[in-house]
Amino acid sequence: MSHSLSLSAPILHPRALLTPAETREMDQAASLNIEDLMVNAGTMAARIIRQNYKPLKILVACGPGNNGGDGLVLASILKNQGWPVSVTLLKSEPSSYLTKKMLAKWDDPIIPFVPEEAKRFDLVIDALFGAGMNRALPHIVEKFLEAAKRRIAIDLPSGVEGETGLFMGKVAPCEMSICFVRPRPAHYLSPALKICGKIKCADIAMPTSALKAVSPHIWHNDPSLWQLPTQHFDDHKYKRGVVSLVGGKDMPGAAHLSAAAARRVGAGMVRIVTSPEEAPYYRIGSAGLIIDDDLDTSLEDPRREVWICGPGLPHQKAGNVLKKLLDKRKSIIADAGALSWAAGDLSRLKGVKVITPHAGEFARLFPLGDKTRLKAAISAAKELDSVIVLKGEDTIIAAPDGRVAINSHASTALATAGTGDVLTGVIGALLSGGMHPWEASCAAVWIHGQAGQMAAKEYGGWPLAEDVVTFLGKSRHVAEQKMKKQ
Numbered sequence: 001m002s003h004s005l006s007l008s009a010p011i012l013h014p015r016a017l018l019t020p021a022e023t024r025e026m027d028q029a030a031s032l033n034i035e036d037l038m039v040n041a042g043t044m045a046a047r048i049i050r051q052n053y054k055p056l057k058i059l060v061a062c063g064p065g066n067n068g069g070d071g072l073v074l075a076s077i078l079k080n081q082g083w084p085v086s087v088t089l090l091k092s093e094p095s096s097y098l099t100k101k102m103l104a105k106w107d108d109p110i111i112p113f114v115p116e117e118a119k120r121f122d123l124v125i126d127a128l129f130g131a132g133m134n135r136a137l138p139h140i141v142e143k144f145l146e147a148a149k150r151r152i153a154i155d156l157p158s159g160v161e162g163e164t165g166l167f168m169g170k171v172a173p174c175e176m177s178i179c180f181v182r183p184r185p186a187h188y189l190s191p192a193l194k195i196c197g198k199i200k201c202a203d204i205a206m207p208t209s210a211l212k213a214v215s216p217h218i219w220h221n222d223p224s225l226w227q228l229p230t231q232h233f234d235d236h237k238y239k240r241g242v243v244s245l246v247g248g249k250d251m252p253g254a255a256h257l258s259a260a261a262a263r264r265v266g267a268g269m270v271r272i273v274t275s276p277e278e279a280p281y282y283r284i285g286s287a288g289l290i291i292d293d294d295l296d297t298s299l300e301d302p303r304r305e306v307w308i309c310g311p312g313l314p315h316q317k318a319g320n321v322l323k324k325l326l327d328k329r330k331s332i333i334a335d336a337g338a339l340s341w342a343a344g345d346l347s348r349l350k351g352v353k354v355i356t357p358h359a360g361e362f363a364r365l366f367p368l369g370d371k372t373r374l375k376a377a378i379s380a381a382k383e384l385d386s387v388i389v390l391k392g393e394d395t396i397i398a399a400p401d402g403r404v405a406i407n408s409h410a411s412t413a414l415a416t417a418g419t420g421d422v423l424t425g426v427i428g429a430l431l432s433g434g435m436h437p438w439e440a441s442c443a444a445v446w447i448h449g450q451a452g453q454m455a456a457k458e459y460g461g462w463p464l465a466e467d468v469v470t471f472l473g474k475s476r477h478v479a480e481q482k483m484k485k486q
């Protein structure tokens, strides 16, 4: 097993997401060039606006820090290019010396910072607060931005906390967020995800030495983060990987969905283990699926390394199965019933490779307290020493070594029962193919999201979990093509 992404990568990965603290470290390393960087940031923001809008009446609202400085640079550039641009200031005296310097170059009148003015313009550029936002949004800023007809954010919409995506006040949605160097985790995390609009990230010629000064630990999930196993001429089914699941009595559909997903995405062999009474029912259906009727015998087969425990199992049964799997040191993905069994006693999951809770299951395992989803997932992965796939519209995949991927490659089409079982099957297949648990989980979440999008296109936006399964082979192929292009 190899790690394609390490915490100490020599140069900043294109999909790295930078927290405000990491940005500060980078900016400190680039302190000699900081004025040039601000000019580059404003210049690039102006270019992006020109590329995406026809001239319209713009009000650039500038804050006291460097976010405001970026705004002043872009205002000057657009004005010089003949756009009708005005500037308003939250504070007449900026706190950043660079922003003061940029303000000195602006010789048009300053518009009063009042909601009535915001209303008069076609578009307000929110250059009020970015990475330096460190306390609740002032009421006047809330009122001002709310009054604007349309908004674009520089860096982040003011009021969004850059690392966690939480709101520090009433935040107004933007139609675009223009950020620099790399986006921030907040751009892809709920609730900020919903209000950042289109994310445009600009290169501002950050010196290589400064890029090297940061060691990011969060990435935006995409095929550049992982390497899928490929097919080889001497492959055989065992080499490709065997996935085993335990199926219960009442919800055989869940195990069937996981099994079908594992097969469709490329596992060499998938077997459901159940009891002698239930096996005949499980055997009706997919011809290529193997049904076993004895767990203890199945566990003795050394080729059966990867096991899925939980989909369709009541919690007590899941617990009994999990104990046996752990005893045999299998590579386990715990989901559904297995997670309910461990609620209140986390030690029951010690030794599993991956857990896949949705928000409700996660909260029962790891009470959030005052932690955000991101921080809770990171500490949960460390505490349990397992990969945590915290599912949702912004699935967070956290590894025990501190690496985190945030996935936005999904769609609301997945919000239907059974898609979680599908995801578990995909993780199982990729794990059985030899991928590292974190990378297998990241790849599975992306391929699952891609399959959801393809199924939604085919079925008018409303696919079933079964439909998502049918697109997994094609969606793996899309991931492979993207991997080749990197």
Ligand SMILES: NC(=O)C1=CN([C@@H]2O[C@H](COP(=O)(O)OP(=O)(O)OC[C@H]3O[C@@H](n4cnc5c(N)ncnc54)[C@H](O)[C@@H]3O)[C@@H](O)[C@H]2O)[C@@H](O)CC1
Pocket (backbone or CB within 6 Å): 023, 026, 027, 037, 038, 041, 063, 064, 065, 066, 067, 068, 069, 070, 095, 096, 128, 129, 130, 131, 132, 133, 134, 135, 136, 137, 138, 154, 155, 156, 180, 181
């Ligand atoms: N590496 C990069 O990405 C670069 C970023 N730049 C810009 O620099 C920005 C960060 O600049 P700063 O660190 O100066 O931070 P900000 O401009 O976001 O704000 C900092 C100032 O606002 C005050 N403040 C923070 N929260 C407040 C609140 N709720 N109410 C009232 N006052 C509040 C702080 O005390 C400080 O004076 C980025 O967002 C980006 O726009 C560029 O200028 C250059 C390079």
Ligand SMILES: Nc1ncnc2c1ncn2[C@@H]1O[C@H](COP(=O)(O)OP(=O)(O)O)[C@@H](O)[C@H]1O
Pocket (backbone or CB within 6 Å): 357, 358, 391, 392, 393, 394, 395, 410, 411, 412, 413, 414, 415, 416, 417, 418, 419, 420, 421, 422, 423
């Ligand atoms: N609004 C959404 N946007 C993107 N993905 C979603 C959304 N809602 C659900 N999903 C995804 O669908 C899956 C649902 O899993 P889960 O809640 O466990 O369902 P089930 O247990 O019924 O299979 C997860 O992978 C989740 O990330």
Ligand SMILES: [K+]
Pocket (backbone or CB within 6 Å): 067, 126, 127, 128, 129, 130, 153, 154, 155, 156, 157, 158
């Ligand atoms: K902003």
